[in-house]
Amino acid sequence: MATDTFSPMDTVLAFLRAMMAKDYEAGLTMVADGCEYTNIPMSTVQGPEGVRAVLEPFFAPTIRNEFSVRHAAAAGPLVFLERLDRHLLPKGWVELPVTGVFEVHDGKMTLWRDYFDLATIMKEWPTA
Secondary structure: OOOOOHHHHHHHHHHHHHHHOOHHHHHHOOEEEEEEEOOOOOOEEEEEHHHHHHHHHHHOOOOOEEEEEEEEEEEEEEEEEEHHHHHHHHOOOEEEEEEEEEEEEOOEEEEEEEOHHHHHOOOOOOOO
């Protein structure tokens, strides 16, 4: 799915659509092997398998995910998105305001940082 004909914004939005659907196989093709992914209040992981190791267990209890882009800007390889991430759990919707910074080269994300308030999501998220 990743292609050099996509703009950096196209790549990031296609990645988010795949993650909304929990289509890890499609989404992770847009993540470079050396991609650095950081959830700012948490940790940093590397590459597609690191991204999968964070997102797959996080999305496991979700019935549906929606990433609503509120504001977007791109300059060269950099993409900035202000989002409202919504996750449908058995008890109802949980919403998390997020700002993401992405860098895309050759159709693949090489950097992804999400900034959000950890307490906002943890007070609503199911514990294992």
